[in-house]
Each structure stands twice: as C-alpha cells, then as structure tokens.
C-alpha cells in the first residue's frame with residue numbers, strides 16, 4: 403500500500419534496503435561505524451584493490467584523492483574538458499590548476515596523445531574520466547610518468563583488459579549519486595587505491611585531518627560516507643554486475659536495431675568493457691535523446707580557459723544520450739530507434 407518507497411529500478415530490493423536502513427537506525431552508530439568498514443572492505447575486494455575509503459560524494463573523493471596524491475596549490479592537473487564540471491571543480495577548490503586536454507571523439511575519453519600534449523613540468527597528476535561508462539586507456543597514461551587518478555564516477559564495474567576501472571591507476575574515485583551505475587539513496591563517494599600511504603592520508607583528510615579525533619595534523623574536511631548509505635551500498639553492490647550486463651544488452655539491442663544513417667554509435671576503448679552509464683551516440687541532429695556537456699568545462703563562465711579542443715567541441719555539439727537503464731525493454735529500444743531514424 404501507498405507509493406513505492408524507492409525508485410522503480412530499486413523496487414525489487416525494497417525489503418532488503420528497508421532492513422538495512424532499519425538496522426542502522428536501531429544501532430545508534432551513524433558515522434564511521436561497522437557498515438562503512440564492511441562496505442570499504444567489500445568494495446575494495448570487488449575492485450581488486452587493497453583500500454577503499456568512503457567519503458561524502460564523488461566530488462570530495464576527487465579533492466581528497468588529489469591532496470592524498472601530493473598535489474598542492476599551483477600544481478597542474480591534466481584532465482578532459484568533456485566531463486561533468488565536478489572533475490575540474492574538485493581540483494580548483496584545493497588550489498590546483500586544471501589543464502584541459504582533448505579526447506578521442508569516438509570513445510569520449512582522453513588518450514595518451516591528447517594527455518601528452520597537455521603535460522608540462524608542473525603537471526602533478528592526470529585525471530582521466532571514464533566517461534559514460536567507457537574506460538580511458540589508463541595503462542598507456544601511466545607510461546607518461548605522472549600519477550594517474552581515475553575519475554570512475556560513471557564507470558563502477560567497467561573493466562579494461564580484465565582489470566576493474568578503479569584498479570588501473572594510482573588511485574580512483576567513485577560517486578554513488580542515485581543516477582550512477584552503483585547508487586545509494588543520497589550522496590556518497592569513495593576513493594580506491596593499492597597505496598597504503600595514500601589510503602592513510604585520505605582517511606585522515608576525510609576526518610578533519612585527524613587520526614584520533616583529538617590531534618589535528620592537517621587541515622582536512624568533514625567528508626564521510628555515512629552508515630546508512632554504506633548499508634544501502636552493501637545491499638546493492640552484489641547486483642552491480644547483473645545490472646551492468648543488462649545495460650550491455652540494451653547497448654547491443656541499439657546496435658542490432660540501429661538508428662540509421664549518419665548516427666555514430668559509441669565505441670569501446672580497445673580492451674574495455676563499457677558499462678553504459680549512458681548510451682551516447684553522435685549525430686548532427688537527432689529528434690530523440692539529450693545532449694550532455696553542450697558547454698564543455700573549459701568554456702564554463704567560472705573557468706573560461708583559453709584552449710583549443712576540436713574533438714571536445716565536436717563531442718559537445720553532436721552527442722545525444724538515448725534512453726538507457728536496467729528496466730529498458732527491447733520494444734522500447736525499437737521505439738527509440740524508429741523515432742530517431744533519419
């Protein structure tokens with residue numbers, strides 16, 4: 403009776419989610435307790451990394467991870483402009499300077515060539531974005547000799563060469579915002595890394611720069627994943643691979659049915675297993691779908707960076723995200739293709 407408690411795609415998990423929330427509510431532990439500990443262990447094991455540090459959201463995850471990597475005020479961080487604004491914002495708030503590089507318009511991701519063109523002696527980190535659920539070629543980026551922080555906010559469960567996105571770089575960040583592939587019921591984020599020291603610094607920074615809550619050795623943040631969200635994530639993490647398999651089926655249906663002439667379908671980075679956070683095609687004009695990042699980050703009023711990024715401009719102008727999700731049926735895909743055929 404009454405309206406469903408959760409978004410329709412989470413309805414099948416209603417009882418388990420309610421039980422998890424109730425368990426935390428009754429426990430009296432709401433911040434940095436057993437649920438966060440357990441989720442951090444479970445997500446680290448899922449990714450195949452040594453450490454996961456839960457934080458308040460994906461934007462804080464980027465800021466804290468950059469600082470934990472040793473990036474400081476004035477340092478340059480190379481990143482794409484064709485991304486959600488938060489990627490750049492997270493670097494700017496900690497005093498670093500984003501340097502925008504171009505992308506491969508077919509994959510929407512940076513490449514070793516586009517990143518190399520933006521490197522300077524002041525570059526302290528590279529932040530590739532696994533855009534729309536694709537996976538940027540991190541192994542090639544690591545050969546450039548600068549620490550790599552993966553922005554994996556849109557790519558939970560994606561893989562490159564059999565390695566999970568988030569386990570490819572020196573560190574990685576995730577967002578559990580409700581629309582992401584691994585959602586919670588509010589804001590949430592995490593940092594993943596194999597580096598013991600980096601994980602330790604991230605833990606310190608998420609709690610006001612203190613290890614013991616009485617001595618403060620750094621100026622940090624109040625940025626924790628809370629117990630309720632961690633309990634929710636523990637219910638949903640085991641579903642992630644099944645959901646992503648479903649998204650890949652929807653993507654193959656789009657490919658099979660086809661949108662017609664003049665529409666470029668998304669291309670996986672070589673060796674990548676795309677998880678289609680969004681299914682984004684390119685066309686001069688489509689009557690269906692919506693465009694993402696029509697004004698790329700480098701041209702946003704708060705940024706206004708003077709840089710020439712032709713592939714970014716092309717992607718920004720011509721991309722259309724078609725309906726994608728775990729509930730989408732083949733008939734719905736067919737209907738989208740019919741209305742979108744030019």
Ligand SMILES: *Cc1c(COP(=O)(O)O)cnc(C)c1O
Pocket residue numbers: 459460461462485486488489531553555556576577578579589590591
């Ligand atoms: C969602 C997103 C973020 C920010 O995550 P929040 O949890 O919303 O702070 C950062 N980068 C990318 C690419 C994203 O899609």
